[in-house]
Amino acid sequence: MVVGDVTTGTEVLVIGAGPAGYVAAIRAGQLDLDVTLVEKDAYGGTCLNYGCIPSKAMITATDIAHEARHAEAMGIHADPAIDLSGMVGWKDDVVSQLTSGVEKLCKANGVNLLEGTATFVDENTARIAHGGEGQGSETIEFEHAIVATGSRPISIPDFSFDDPPVLNSRQALSLESVPDSMAVVGAGYIGMELANVFAKLGTDVTVIEMMDSILPGYDDDLKRPVKKRAEDLGIDFHFGYTASEWYEPGVDIRVVAEPVDGAAANGGSEAPRASETGSGESASASRETIEDERLELDVETVLIAVGREPVSDALDLEAAGVETDEGGFIETDSRARTTVDHIYAVGDVAGEPMLAHTGSAEGQVAAEVIAGEPAALDHQAMPAVVFTDPEIATVGMTETEAAEAGFDPVVGQFPFRASGRALTTGESDGFVKVVAEEDDGFVLGASIVGPEASELIAELGLAIELGATLEDVAATVHAHPTLGESVMEAAENALSRAIHTLNR
Structure with a gap:
């Protein structure tokens, strides 16, 4: 029996319960607005269920195993056995705890929860189709709407996620056994994070990237320690290639990649040619050959990580x-408003930067604007983090960006190899870099590559947000021995008075 269509009303309709949508709904509830939150899949969205949280759980677990296996210098000798199904089960428990918490928080803040898929009927009406046979649909009339439907992995021609050997990030994080070999297509943050995870699980990993380096958009000095560590893990790189097809010649699959624009541009670890090995096989589990600059890899599985849409x-x-750009992203202003003033868009669906914390901040702004508050989003102190090994974190301007913006930048840097705390953790690659205006010392930006970069960047983001100076950061006494001292020392270095490194 099909339930008849009914019509209800709400002040604020939020479509999508990811970190942008549920935050918008909770904040709107706190502001005494009548809120309805529609979600078709799972509360917490991609971030909590299939992306940020699951991947960081797996990164943590594989880091523990890897560190135990390579701690001989500390007098520790171990060879931990990895139970991938147990690891995935632990990851799923973490996810379940967080997603159930989101649902409870929404209800506690007076948010009406509705399961289904929303589509607009007009600028004040949406229809919600409920999943399942006979569940029917209902119509909601709203005064304001917030679109927070997020993003999904981009697929590429001839690599369908419906084919078992071809994985997206969500599928890769739910594998029941460790693959012997894997090709990772894309060396952005998702590709590099998961390449590290599987390399530490024992998979032979080869990364294919169409650009000439990993992590496009990040400075070379930040990427260099990450690439070196990846190569130390046994990860091979082929730059300047695009994956064109795959097929099954035998037990494994064969992934074929072509040079970009027909030109060989291999900037990574080049595979030996068949004529050089005698057998046409490399020493690694993934057999690779290059014929006439065409790359062929025999692997168990292939992960497509070329971005999100x-x-x-x-x-x-x-x-x-509501208007979108050519890529399907919804155009918004600093108050999260779309081309229709009472309809807002937040999170990945509103475009770059596609970061969970950006979406959450946008969600709060949208709710506050609807409630009549003078809220707007300022991106100048928006951090970005890559959870590779070592981690990368940035906030604010780079030295180049500061100069292009008309500032006279001064830079201070402190290497982790000079940090007593970093040395005691066995992780001393990388540095902290601070960028400031030379005349008045105001902090303009910072970048970190090294241990706990994701945590350390918060102090420098706060410095930018508060308009702090190098003197403010340098004069703040930091506990010893901590990694946080490196932030203080970088500020002191910019002031030419660092104690534990040579001054500029």
């Missing part, structure tokens, strides 16, 4: 008058 195509945005 907005989930906006099924919303019928045109019916509401």
